[in-house]
Amino acid sequence: MQQTRSVEIGTGLFIFLGLAAVFFLSTRATGLSSQLDANAYEVTGRFDNVGSLKERAPVSMSGVTIGRVTSVEFDPKRLDAIVRFKIDSKYSEIPDDSDASILTSGLLGSQYIGLQAGGSDTYLKQGSELQFTQSALVLEQMISKYLFSGGTKKSE
Amino acid sequence: MIRDLYYSLIGFLRTFGALQFFFLRLLAGSPSILVNRFSLVVQQIFNTGALSLVIIMVSGFFVGGVLGLQGYDSLVKFNAADSVGAVAALSLVKELGPVVTALLFAGRAGTALSSEIGLMKATDQLSAMEMMAINPINRVLVPRFLGGVISMPMLAAVFSMVGLLGAYVVSVVLLGVDFGAFWEQMQVNVEPGDIREGIIKSIVFGIIASLLAVWEGYHAVPTAEGVGRATTRSVVKTAIAVLIFDFMITAIFLNS
Numbered sequence: 001m002q003q004t005r006s007v008e009i010g011t012g013l014f015i016f017l018g019l020a021a022v023f024f025l026s027t028r029a030t031g032l033s034s035q036l037d038a039n040a041y042e043v044t045g046r047f048d049n050v051g052s053l054k055e056r057a058p059v060s061m062s063g064v065t066i067g068r069v070t071s072v073e074f075d076p077k078r079l080d081a082i083v084r085f086k087i088d089s090k091y092s093e094i095p096d097d098s099d100a101s102i103l104t105s106g107l108l109g110s111q112y113i114g115l116q117a118g119g120s121d122t123y124l125k126q127g128s129e130l131q132f133t134q135s136a137l138v139l140e141q142m143i144s145k146y147l148f149s150g151g152t153k154k155s156e
Numbered sequence: 157m158i159r160d161l162y163y164s165l166i167g168f169l170r171t172f173g174a175l176q177f178f179f180l181r182l183l184a185g186s187p188s189i190l191v192n193r194f195s196l197v198v199q200q201i202f203n204t205g206a207l208s209l210v211i212i213m214v215s216g217f218f219v220g221g222v223l224g225l226q227g228y229d230s231l232v233k234f235n236a237a238d239s240v241g242a243v244a245a246l247s248l249v250k251e252l253g254p255v256v257t258a259l260l261f262a263g264r265a266g267t268a269l270s271s272e273i274g275l276m277k278a279t280d281q282l283s284a285m286e287m288m289a290i291n292p293i294n295r296v297l298v299p300r301f302l303g304g305v306i307s308m309p310m311l312a313a314v315f316s317m318v319g320l321l322g323a324y325v326v327s328v329v330l331l332g333v334d335f336g337a338f339w340e341q342m343q344v345n346v347e348p349g350d351i352r353e354g355i356i357k358s359i360v361f362g363i364i365a366s367l368l369a370v371w372e373g374y375h376a377v378p379t380a381e382g383v384g385r386a387t388t389r390s391v392v393k394t395a396i397a398v399l400i401f402d403f404m405i406t407a408i409f410l411n412s
Contacts, residue, residue, distance in 0.1 A: 004195070007202045014206035018310025021317040022355070028339070029245050029320065030346045056344075110344060 039089035040067065041126040045100045045113075050081045051136025053102055053111045059085045061115040066091045069113065085113060087124070095120040101134035111136060178371055182301050185294040189302065196295075200303025204265035204366075208311055211264050212257060216315040219252055220244060220322025227323070228331050237331075241338035242345035244323035249346065249354040253316035255402050258361035261308055262394035266369035269300050270390040273373030274383035297374060301366045308362025309355055316354065353409050360401055365394045 050072055059067035067087035075082050087094065097118030104111050118132070189196065227240040273296065276282050282292040320342075327333040369390045376386030 004199075007199055010206045011198050011202040014201065014209060014307075015310060017209070018205075018313055021310070021313035022351075024317050025249060025313060025320075025354075026348065026351050029249065029342055030348055030351060056347075058344075 040086040041089060041092070041124070042070065042084055042086050043124050043128055043130060044082055044084050045130040045133045046075070046078070047081045047083055047100075047102065047133050047135050049135040049138065050083060051102055051104075051111050051138055053083065053113070053136065057110065057112050059087060059113045059115065061091070061094070061117070066115075083113070092123060092125075094124045096122050096124045096128055097131060098124065099132040099134065100130045102136035104137070175367070175371055178374075179367055181293055182298055182367070182370070185291070185298040186302055189294060189298045193295075193299070196299035197302045197306070200299045201307050202303075203268070204261075204300075204303050205307030205310055208261060208264045208307070209314065211260055212311050212315050213318045215256065215260055216253075216318035217322040219256060219315075220248060220319030220324075221326040223247060223252075223319070224323035224326030224331070228327050228333065237327075237333055238337035239341045239345075240327045240333055241323065241340075241342035244327070245320060245342045245346050246350060248316045248319040248323070249350050250357075251402070251406075253319065253354055254312045254357035254361055255398060257312040257315045257358065258308065258365055258398045259395055261304070261311060261362075262365050262369070262391050262398070265304060265307070266365050266390050266394055267387045269304065269366070269369040270373035270376070270387045271383055273297065273300070273370060274376035274378070274386045277374065277376060278378040278380070278383055280378075293374075297370045301370050304366025304369065305359070305362045308365065309358040312354065312358035312361075349409075353405070357402065357405050360405065361398050364397045364401060368394045368397065 053069060053072055055069055055071060057069045058065040059069060067085050069083060069085040071082075071084045073082050073084075074080075094115065095118040097120040099116040099118060101114050101116070102111055103114045124130075223244040224240060227243040228237055231237045231239055231243065273282075276296065282296065285292045285295060324338065328335050328338050372386040372390035372393070376382045
């Protein structure tokens, strides 16, 4: 009797530890815990080039993450990319003429959307579309531009 | 020569086919054992799972620590030492956690299962059960199989968790990677699908390791030497099968 009891306690502890480990991995190690609240509002922006922006990339303002990208799609009619992202409902007073640009964290880091506040009195709300967007800087294009301009300078 | 090859090939196919039938018999016996004799399964979860925790946790900690060291050493050349958390987490959750746990599980629990069942066979305990109209497959093999299948995913998750702790201790505490960057890079790069892949792998490996251990024990030659051989074979076959299946599951997940 005593032995089966300790076996059962040991097994219970073991299963508990296993489930705790699964819970730890799925909350702490993934970005699940940084989910937005249910009242987050969705804003869209059109970009000529989104670079390697992906879903779940952070949306930040003054360096603080205030939301996440929910989808990146290509619009076959207007031939540009539509980026939808959600902003936490507690940041509800962002001017609607704010400027969105796709930035890179570090030289080889992942890309994110940076918002630059505008001066308008009306605020972004569910479904609004950003008017001012700036494409991602593609490293290859920058390099070729630099090489090209360097070449023309020499020939002048 | 060719005839020998032919017979060994036929023998292999026959064993392989018999293994499938054996697996189906275990599955067929599982529901009634799970419902009516769950205490037997609990006992086996304790034997294979809870008693393997020490080796799993110690190995996990040091595997994670090595990942931290190697990852830091390689990444610091690219000025990306902050990503060491992501590298450690992805390799632990997707690959090393399930695979190393399965290999340790085969060594720690699989051998115990094979030799226990083999010895029961050698000492005619299984025949005695049949004499008493008790089905030895349901009474002895099924609980051990189920215990292994339930324990393996738990052990793999514990391994990954402790491994992350080891990587954290080495890279953050010893090598001075930023605390926030370690977790942030991990959370940005690890997706729920990665965790799912790890869990699926550990379930499949649990089935493979338990099935082969029980199979080898049950089909051991009932002598002292035969039991020893069966134990060795169960480890060798499990190791090979786990690595092959690991490759296949990874390929499937990469393509989907």
